[in-house]
Amino acid sequence: MSRRRELCLDSLEQAAQALATSRAAVAFTGAGMSVESGIPDFRSAHGLWRTYPPDEYATMSAFSADPAKVWVMLRAMVGVLSAAEPNPGHQALAQLQRMGRLRRVITQNIDGLHRRAGSVDTIEVHGSTTGLHCPSCTLRDKRASIPTRGVPPCPRCGRAMKPPVVLFEEGLPPGAMGEAMRLADACDLMLVVGTSLAVYPVASLPDLAIRAGATIVEVNTEPGHLRREGAIELAGGAAQVLPLLIERALELAG
Ligand SMILES: [Zn+2]
Known part of the structure; x- marks a missing residue:
């Protein structure tokens, strides 16, 4: 059994400061985003x-x-x-975008919960139902x-x-992957939430952001996958961590 990972408050503050000063943040979310929504x-x-x-x-x-x-x-x-219903993590990302502090959400999820929480122009790289x-x-x-x-x-x-919804062996929706790559390449901060980065080509998006010099903030209940790349790691579920992070970032941004 793995030990429960604790959220480090110094890392939370560091991530909130990076988000507060970011000018082109994007979020990239995977299955862990929706676990607390019951999926x-x-x-x-x-x-x-x-x-x-x-x-x-x-x-x-x-x-x-x-x-x-x-x-x-x-x-x-x-x-x-x-x-399933959107959880406070989906809602926090939607709020961040409404406040003009998040360009778009790129998601591997097919559940539509970002859209239902109010996120606009979400890129659903694996389609939807x-x-x-x-x-x-x-x-x-x-x-x-x-x-x-x-x-x-x-x-x-x-x-x-x-x-x-994209089945295995099926191509990704036309345009979606290209648009996601363009955003990753142009971002200065990428919030990587609840993805094990196992499914390619989508899992290469954080690499594109890293190569472009972006700060990576990784939120995950599992040990971070991008630690070696210098990501700021926030241990915990999206529904707990994202509201704390985003509330603090908006406070710092004034
Ligand atoms: Zn037909």
């Missing part, structure tokens, strides 16, 4: 991939071979996500709801549709 990391012991092994249920080849089977997993996924899209002809229907049964056919080509 277990899909990879964890209670995660979705335990019941639905991704190679069987979450790849494009599985979807092409048997869309009805993959839709069983997709409905379970949407069920988990739709029961809002609406339906057709992987065959690329038709996108943003207002379509998730059907309670069966496989929805594409109104244009008749083939199987799915939510616009």
Whole structure:
């Protein structure tokens, strides 16, 4: 068992000062951001991939071979996500952006909780579960709801549709990764929250920011992944740490 990591108050102050003086901050969030909203990391012991092994249920080849089977997993996924609410960490990031102190949020999460908390222009690099899209002809229907049964056919080509969430073996949404890279390259501070940096190419975004000379503030319950790169580490969950950090940064910024 790992010991519980304690939040270091000196690091919190250092991070708050960096954020208060930053002119181009961005946030990059992963599964840990939403754990306190009741969404277990899909990879964890209670995660979705335990019941639905991704190679069987979450790849494009599985979807092409048997869309009805993959839709069983997709409905379970949407069920988990739709029961969740934004937590104080999502709300703090939205507030930081409203105050003009955060350019945008880049997220690996597909739960839409940043949007629901009020973040604007969030880049969802792994897609979302809002609406339906057709992987065959690329038709996108943003207002379509998730059907309670069966496989929805594409109104244009008749083939199987799915939510616009990115499956394994599937390309990232057009433009999203390019926009995320542009932001990472132009930021002076990146808040890296709740990501194990395991999924590429998205996990390379902090490297881009580091190469551009940005300060990295890493919030995670796990030991930091960017310590060797000089990141300021804040141990703890997003819902506890982000409100403390952001309240203090806004106080310092006046
Ligand atoms: Zn189609």
